[in-house]
Amino acid sequence: MTIPMAILADAAPVTAAAPANVMVTLVLALALFGIGLVGFLTRRNMILMFLCTELMFQAAALAFVAFGRMWMDLSGQLMVIFILTVAAAEAALALGLVVLLYRRKETLSNEAWADMKE
């Protein structure tokens, strides 16, 4: 069994991917997105809800890279750079907010803030 990096060394500048490999990666991205969605809906801990959105970001990034591989184009990977940027900005702000909320009510449960929806 060969390691792909070794195949890369002196082949064409860009090689095509085997359909099954791209497909299994796209299905993995789909599964991760679904699990992240389930986590976001079922978790009550505010920090973990944000962590589940990060899981969905991961799934989107994986799909971008897999589709980029399929079209043999770098734009998919570039999009992942922007996903990383947004995820980092989101983590900084969301966690700052969560700490603020935690200091008010001494709990991480999102239901402590359910009265905000009125």
Place this chain on the structure above:
Amino acid sequence: MNANLFYAAAALGAVVLYLMMEQRPAPFRAALTVAGLAAVGLMTSAVARNAPAPDGIENPGPFWLHVLLSMVAVAGAARMVTHPRPVYAALYFVLVILAVAVNFLLLQAEFMAFALLIVYAGAILITYLFVLMLAQQSGDQGTRGEDSAWYDRTPREPAVALVLAFVIVAATGDALFRKDSALPWNASPALVARAGERAWERLADMPAQLADEARAVATAGAKDEAVRAAIADAKLVPLEGGRMLQASPDGATATATLKLADGTTVDVTLDGSRAPDNSKALGHALVAEFPVSLELAGVILLMALFGAVVLARRQMEMAEDERRAAAGLPRIGDDDALRRGGAA
């Protein structure tokens, strides 16, 4: 090509995830692990049956490695959304990131694989862990989560969430398993040639890099020491049409011409290993194709920095509040007390 096996695997996965939501005795957990692996196996066979056959121009990457990584990622993700202890959930997310990063490597996205490890596993996840530990309830001791907070132990509406997620996954997956899909599962020679041509265009955009590569190829082909020395200060000359580099029709190789000091010219043929590697090509594409997005990303990060400073100031006010409350003064953040006229 039909997607029934895929639906079955997704449904089995949803049921397993539903059963994982509550704390279970050890034998039941083992059975769930087996059922979860069976769901991944079923999904693998759905992909293996439905994926178009390779037609010879593809790089035959190891399918089994993709499947192994998918198992690790899915198991880590499932444990992450069900684990009653938040810190363990964050650590399982690190496992998912590792699996995704290796997947990026297999998909020839080497730069993004390491960027993902450094930025996600190294920076974002550590921030999450810090905040989780800041907000940790005292008395959190058991690893099974028997004394976690109630809101970490009881999921909210797991059945509804799983049905919703199953519908979304099944509907999206249907697009992947469709026989009449317009996706280029099998890369056409034209697509390969276009990708190769683009790689050579990138190299031609980096003149110093191109000259170095051309001289390296020419030196390797030179017979004696004098020629090698002459090649060391050779310069590139434009080919007909004004280009520095001419890609072959199939995009696999490219030719350039070097001019030595004595006026003789040397034609060199660059093979695929001389094309810009992933990080060079990515850097070039970032500034050449998406300069505005790059600037916008910088603005987003700056705004996040401002936002974090504002939130931190608010926290310092709250700490000040607590000291004031202890001294019997009205809280700054307590609007009611301030409206009543400042009485505590």
